[in-house]
Amino acid sequence: MSNALTDLLSQRDWLLADGATGTNLFNMGLSSGEPPELWNVDEPDKIRALYRGAVEAGSDIFLTNSFGGNASRLKLHNAESRVRELNRVAAELAREVADASGRKIIVAGSMGPTGEIMEPVGTLSHADAVDMFEEAGAGLLEGGADVLWLETISAEEEMVAAAEAMQRLNAPWCGTMSFDTAGRTMMGVTSTRLAAFMEGLPNPPIAFGANCGVGASDLLRTMIGVREATETGTLIAKGNAGIPKYVEGHIHYDGTPELMAVYAVLARDCGAKIIGGCCGTMPEHLSAMRAALETTPPGPKPSLEEISEKLGGFSSASDGATDAEGTAAPQRQRRRRRG
Amino acid sequence: MADEDDEIILSELSDEDLVLQMQDDLYDGMKEEIEEGTRILLDRGWEPYRVLTEPLVGGMTIVGHDFRDGILFVPEVLLAANAMKAGMAILKPLLAETGAPRMGKMVIGTVKGDIHDIGKNLVSMMMEGAGFEVIDLGINNPVENYIEAIEKEEADILGMSALLTTTMPYMKVVIDTMIEKGMRDDYVVLVGGAPLNEEFGKAIGADAYCRDAAVAVETAKSYMARKHNQVAHA
Numbered sequence: 382m383s384n385a386l387t388d389l390l391s392q393r394d395w396l397l398a399d400g401a402t403g404t405n406l407f408n409m410g411l412s413s414g415e416p417p418e419l420w421n422v423d424e425p426d427k428i429r430a431l432y433r434g435a436v437e438a439g440s441d442i443f444l445t446n447s448f449g450g451n452a453s454r455l456k457l458h459n460a461e462s463r464v465r466e467l468n469r470v471a472a473e474l475a476r477e478v479a480d481a482s483g484r485k486i487i488v489a490g491s492m493g494p495t496g497e498i499m500e501p502v503g504t505l506s507h508a509d510a511v512d513m514f515e516e517a518g519a520g521l522l523e524g525g526a527d528v529l530w531l532e533t534i535s536a537e538e539e540m541v542a543a544a545e546a547m548q549r550l551n552a553p554w555c556g557t558m559s560f561d562t563a564g565r566t567m568m569g570v571t572s573t574r575l576a577a578f579m580e581g582l583p584n585p586p587i588a589f590g591a592n593c594g595v596g597a598s599d600l601l602r603t604m605i606g607v608r609e610a611t612e613t614g615t616l617i618a619k620g621n622a623g624i625p626k627y628v629e630g631h632i633h634y635d636g637t638p639e640l641m642a643v644y645a646v647l648a649r650d651c652g653a654k655i656i657g658g659c660c661g662t663m664p665e666h667l668s669a670m671r672a673a674l675e676t677t678p679p680g681p682k683p684s685l686e687e688i689s690e691k692l693g694g695f696s697s698a699s700d701g702a703t704d705a706e707g708t709a710a711p712q713r714q715r716r717r718r719r720g
Numbered sequence: 721m722a723d724e725d726d727e728i729i730l731s732e733l734s735d736e737d738l739v740l741q742m743q744d745d746l747y748d749g750m751k752e753e754i755e756e757g758t759r760i761l762l763d764r765g766w767e768p769y770r771v772l773t774e775p776l777v778g779g780m781t782i783v784g785h786d787f788r789d790g791i792l793f794v795p796e797v798l799l800a801a802n803a804m805k806a807g808m809a810i811l812k813p814l815l816a817e818t819g820a821p822r823m824g825k826m827v828i829g830t831v832k833g834d835i836h837d838i839g840k841n842l843v844s845m846m847m848e849g850a851g852f853e854v855i856d857l858g859i860n861n862p863v864e865n866y867i868e869a870i871e872k873e874e875a876d877i878l879g880m881s882a883l884l885t886t887t888m889p890y891m892k893v894v895i896d897t898m899i900e901k902g903m904r905d906d907y908v909v910l911v912g913g914a915p916l917n918e919e920f921g922k923a924i925g926a927d928a929y930c931r932d933a934a935v936a937v938e939t940a941k942s943y944m945a946r947k948h949n950q951v952a953h954a
Contacts, residue, residue, distance in 0.1 A: 414833035457835050502798045563790025
């Protein structure tokens with residue numbers, strides 16, 4: 382089934398996605414604790430400005446301001462009755478900016494995690510999770526999103542629930558997970574596992590990969606792992622602009638535009654086709670990334686040494702798919718096996 | 721791995737083997753087995769406090785270490801904590817009756833402006849799993865919430881969590897208020913959250929920065945041990 386994103390992917394060797402949403406909105410005066418999604422209705426000009434920042438910096442794809450727009454997250458602000466509306470408006474504003482740009486730009490409807498832990502470990506049922514994603518996704522589609530985009534997911538169960546919602550909506554979709562714990566996601570998913578379960582879904586995503594996590598180096602190590610696990614999958618890399626540092630009372634991300642330009646080129650060499658940033662990635666980073674992707678010829682897959690030399694060291698010894706010695710993760714000596 | 725599939729009958733194990741078996745069962749999140757083991761040890765005349773510390777807290781310590789070292793991940797840890805809580809539910813009334821020392825009580829919440837609560841929830845569950853009593857204030861807490869709760873609950877520990885770089889400075893507001901009220905030294909203040917680091921914890925006057933939930937439990941335990949020693953030597 383062809384759609385705006387698959388069409389663009391078929392015409393290009395790489396696509397530039399967008400950067401940070403939160404970091405940009407805080408710079409525009411969003412106060413902490415306030416859900417950014419309310420600004421879609423209350424401060425539409427600022428949301429348009431956020432979107433234009435990515436478009437003018439050369440993004441081919443940008444994500445809507447709807448990351449926390451599911452019932453579970455909005456409930457924390459007593460706004461769970463506004464899921465449909467806030468998602469629809471997020472996409473409408475994006476559609477308007479994309480259509481006014483004069484070039485082909487994909488509006489991706491951002492969908493973040495519910496923030497709940499799913500059964501049996503946690504309390505959120507599969508059925509409720511599917512309903513929540515369906516509700517948010519329906520609003521985004523109604524507002525004109527070309528594709529729905531799951532991001533920063535940690536649990537396989539949650540991604541599977543979201544995928545089922547995508548199927549119900551008959552929506553083209555993409556999905557990325559956040560690998561932030563010793564090379565795996567918080568819930569223990571490895572890069573290898575991501576490729577395996579995504580490609581095994583009844584309605585596999587158009588593209589999948591990693592976003593956020595720790596720094597740009599870790600994200601590329603994940604990307605190498607995903608690439609090794611799938612021959613044909615279209616991969617997404619959306620790494621943070623470095624790591625947040627507390628300097629004299631202020632926070633800043635230590636990734637410069639130059640560093641993110643190097644990251645973008647390396648991400649392509651690691652096998653990613655859709656390349657963008659996450660937290661800390663501003664329009665000036667995106668411009669540098671676009672310029673680097675346009676002017677640098679593709680190269681061979683970089684080694685881990687080369688990545689850490691150019692972007693800084695890794696946060697853990699291994700990528701979590703294998704231990705530091707390269708064998709499968711150690712099994713604890715068992716006293717008893719359950720029959 | 722054992723190659724025989726023989727079911728082990730918990731009640732046939734010696735005390736020593738049963739403790740080790742229960743630690744394994746905790747590791748695997750086997751709730752019914754933990755409940756059964758807890759009852760067996762009580763029936764054998766073990767002090768409730770000893771049942772709490774040796775198989776349960778001892779087992780959760782192993783879980784905590786493997787979580788810290790990237791061998792176990794959140795789902796396994798939560799299953800283990802649930803099993804631990806099932807054992808605790810049996811022990812709790814008995815512990816109160818026998819006047820056993822408390823592990824400690826913690827008030828925890830994300831700071832004002834911060835709505836990100838997964839890390840905080842994880843610390844809550846791990847702390848409960850380690851035998852602490854936890855009062856969870858939820859998200860977005862102004863300083864008054866913390867102050868009121870630690871006083872009312874007679875807590876030992878205050879835990880604050882922030883995910884955003886814009887909200888973490890609020891932790892200093894809470895600590896400064898505690899200092900103003902002359903109550904800072906009555907509590908151990910632990911802080912955590914993705915953008916924090918040790919340097920920041922020191923800068924704002926917290927007792928410790930905890931990198932993850934396992935470290936939070938270890939840190940809380942060591943502060944409680946010091947407190948108990950001080951009381952014992954007073």
